[in-house]
Amino acid sequence: MVVSPEQQQFLDLIKETEFSRGGASGGGVPGLKPFIEGTVPEEFKTFYSKEELHALSELKGTSRDIEDRMKVKLTEHYLKLALRSESLKNLVKARPEETADLAGEMDPSNQNKYSPIPGLLHKYEMVLLYTAATCSSHCRYCYRLDLFSKKTGKEMANIDDVAAYIVAHNKKVAQHNGKDPETGEDIFPIVEGLLSGGDPMVLPNKRIARFLMGLANAGLRTIRIGSKEMAFFPYRFDQNFFDMLDGFHALFPDVRLLLITHFTHPDEFLEKDEKGNYIPEGKGYKWLNVVRTAIGNLSDRHRYISMENQTPIIYKVNDNPTSLRILQKEMYHAGIGNHYLFQCREIEGHKAFAVPVETSWAIYTESQKGLSGVEKQARFVMSTEIGKMEVIGLTHGNVIFKLMRSPGGAQTQGHIIIAKSNPDALWITGYQDRIVSDDTGLFKEILNPVKFEVKK
Ligand code: SF4
Structure with missing residues (x-):
């Protein structure tokens, strides 16, 4: 990576903390x-x-x-x-x-279809980078199974290759006035990057900084960091990390950062009394000190970093409206936006974790009763191969889905699919013989995806 003298000085000054997350190796x-x-x-x-x-x-x-x-x-x-x-x-x-039942996909939503170079997914107007092949704890419902088990041969992103890809793509968009020269369809410049994994927060500060800098030098305006570390190991958000963020902001004042947190349940951040009840404090509940401090330190940097939370709804974890209501309320009042509540993806073994789509929608809807308009901004969505699909609701025995995002372009954004209700459906495939309306045949694409070979 070619860096300016100022950028090299920034990298040279970054400090690391030796964390012990537990276990003999200290990594958990x-x-x-x-x-x-x-x-x-x-x-x-x-x-x-x-x-x-x-x-x-x-x-x-x-x-x-x-x-x-x-x-x-x-x-x-x-x-x-x-x-x-x-x-x-x-x-x-x-x-x-x-x-007990391993039905499901090793690579749910066929992510590899959108991988132009190793370690990178290009969807919508953004790119996602695989930066680490682990998290500091593992959620059993994880949809990155293949990355952790290395069974699909996915590799980590090389920031130089990623930056070159972004620059070349954006040049192509500009040269062809936003139209794909082969298909004539709309193409969009890449404006956002997401550091994902696994969890980028298991990496040293300098590695994170190099990813941030590579994306910023490639011209991106927004960079997201997707992380569950605030729940798994909030001590990771320490002064050395904040100093690195401040140093990055000083070099790239126009780049906005976004921490996508993954709080699944209020038990991950609220104190409890000896009877197991949350402890009232002010107009809400008492938070674990370490989490409150970390969130407060990020909130103080609101000029360049904001926070949004997203989580799937998982069987016996958070499939109850009260927990989700408290989660959404506390997030909002801590300065963290409520972004998405997800349907559990159709991973191998998903039947042990997934709540039926229509039950999840009912839980989501119930959880938002009593929340104000700004507290209930989260939408309930499924991350399908053809894009994020919101479950709008149930009416007269039909389920209505709306395509919120379309990975290749915006051609199908806003498209509505109506299917007859199936209370047992765990994923979109549960509606395959029940389609009532699907004007542009999107559903066919979901049900007949182009598969890639899985390494065994
Ligand atoms: S935090 Fe995300 S990537 Fe990490 S184990 Fe949990 S679901 Fe998987």
Whole structure:
């Protein structure tokens, strides 16, 4: 990466903190083994019961091996929170049901179709970069299974290649006045980048800075950082990280940053009393100090960074309106926008986590009762292969979907699909024989995707 002397000086001044997220390596408790062998600290030995560990051990080495689907990983911070919360336990705890039915996709929404170079997805007017192949804990419902298990051969992004791709694409858009020279369809310049993974916040500050700088030098105006670290290990948001952000902002004052948080349940950030109730404070509830401080430090930098939250609705984790109502209310009042509530993706093993689409929609709708207009900005969507599809609602036995985004361009944005209700449907495929209206045949595209080869 070619950098100016000022940019090199910024990189040279970045400081790193040595974090210990738990486990022997300090990166978090890795795998089931420490639980099975009883080498986790005493306070965590009750996390799995003897019966649960026995059932999971029995599956080791069989076609139903839980860790063959996805490795277990946990920070000690999250373990402590999960010990006082059934919901959080269900988010990170391995269960035999995960591999009881492995129906689903290794690469849900056929993401690889939108990958022009390794480690990069180009959708809409933005690019997504795979920056890390892990998170500091693993959500069992994770839709990046393939990245973690390395079964689809996905690679991490090389920032030089990504920057060159953005520059070349934007040059093409300008040269052809926003029309694809081959198809004549609208094409849009890339204006946003998303650092994703895995979780970019497991990387050192300097690596994150290089990604930010590469994207900014390529001309992007907005850069998102997608991270669940505020829930898994909020200590990561320390002064060295904020200094790096401030240094980046000084060099690129026109670039807006956006932290996309992934709070799934209020138990991830609220204090509880000895009876397990949230503690009233002011007009809301008392937050965990470490999270409140980290969010406050980011809010203080609102001139160049903002925050939005998004999460899927997951069985036995947050599939209740009260938790989601508190989540949305507390997010808004902490200065974090409510962006999306998602339907659980059709990953391999999704039947252990997914709530039927129409039930999720009802939970989402119920959760927003009593919220003000600004508190209830979240929309309930499915990330399908043809773009983000909002579930608008149910009427007269029909479900109405609206295409919010179309990955290749804006041609189909706003398109409506109507299907007959199927209360058991876990994904869009559950409506395949029930389409009432689909003017431009989008549904056919979802049901007959172009597949790529999965490495075994
Ligand atoms: S934070 Fe996101 S990428 Fe990481 S394990 Fe959870 S769902 Fe997967």
